[in-house]
Amino acid sequence: MLGSLKQLVKWWKFALRGRSRGIRIGRGCEIGFRSELEGGNRILDDTTFSGRLGYGSYLGERCRISGSIGRFCSISAEVATIPGRHPTTGFVSTHPAFYSLKGQAGFTYAKAQLFEEYAYADAEKGYGVVIGHDVLISHGVRILEGMTVGDGAILAAGSLVRSDVEPYAIYAGVPARKIGQRFDDDTIRELLELRWWDRDLPWIEAHAPLFTDIQAFLAACRKEAP
Structure with a gap:
């Protein structure tokens, strides 16, 4: 009883701190107490999560995820990482x-x-799965332990990921295979060097109108470069 009460107190402290950073957690969720949520996050109903969740990333309903997730990731419902x-x-x-x-x-x-x-994508930090920044994961995707999903990647609905996913690539199927990529190689290389998700929020907000046009966005960033 005392242990349960202590857990409840920890949870309420976590929830109150989270609200001040724009974090919203739905009903029936279980969040590991050692988890790190960077802010601007949404975790929808009945999801279990442990690990690190980067700024602006959100998780859909009924996910079961353990690992590290980067910034500005969009993760649909019933996505799971598979340990062991x-x-x-x-x-x-x-x-x-x-x-x-x-x-x-x-x-x-x-x-x-x-x-x-057990396999680790990041053994030093103990993460079984590492998901990069700006990743889109569609409904019902399963990711085996030990996998790394590169920045900007897209995983199609129902995919089973059992190998590392290239940055800005599109993967689909069981097992998941590369079926395309979002941009040409030069554009991908430039985006990976730019790492826009690491910029401060005022910079991102100021450049947000350009996010609908990749060429206009990159042109503006080139002009700003020293």
Whole structure:
């Protein structure tokens, strides 16, 4: 009872701090207490999230996501990251009782941990999945642990991501494969060097009218360059 009360107090403190930074969290959500929400975020109903959520990024309903998400990402409903791995070759069985000390089924035959069950896209920070900035993830996408989704990428609805996603590329399918890219290679290179999402908010607001025209936007940024 006391533990539950402490958790409730922590949650209310988190919610109050969040509102001052433009963060809104829907009903039935579960947010890890060590999570970092940068501000300007929306997390819709019944979503579970733990990790880091960059400024302006939002999560749709019924997501199950653990990892690092960059700034200005648009994530639809029922998107999930999938933790954990099983051996698929070499071992006689995929059952963890033969290689894991964790006792997932309540017992184990292993005398040592014989297989790495978790993969990390950023092992230093402990993130299983890393999603870049300005990423669009459509409804029902699944992302396997250990994957990195590059800046500016688009993942089509229902995709299963089991390999790293290139910046500004468009991926679709099961498994997800590259089917196109948003801009030509020179434009992508310029956007990655510019990293507009790292600019301060007054700069972004001032340039927002140009975001509907990639060439006009880049031309204006070139004129500003020292």
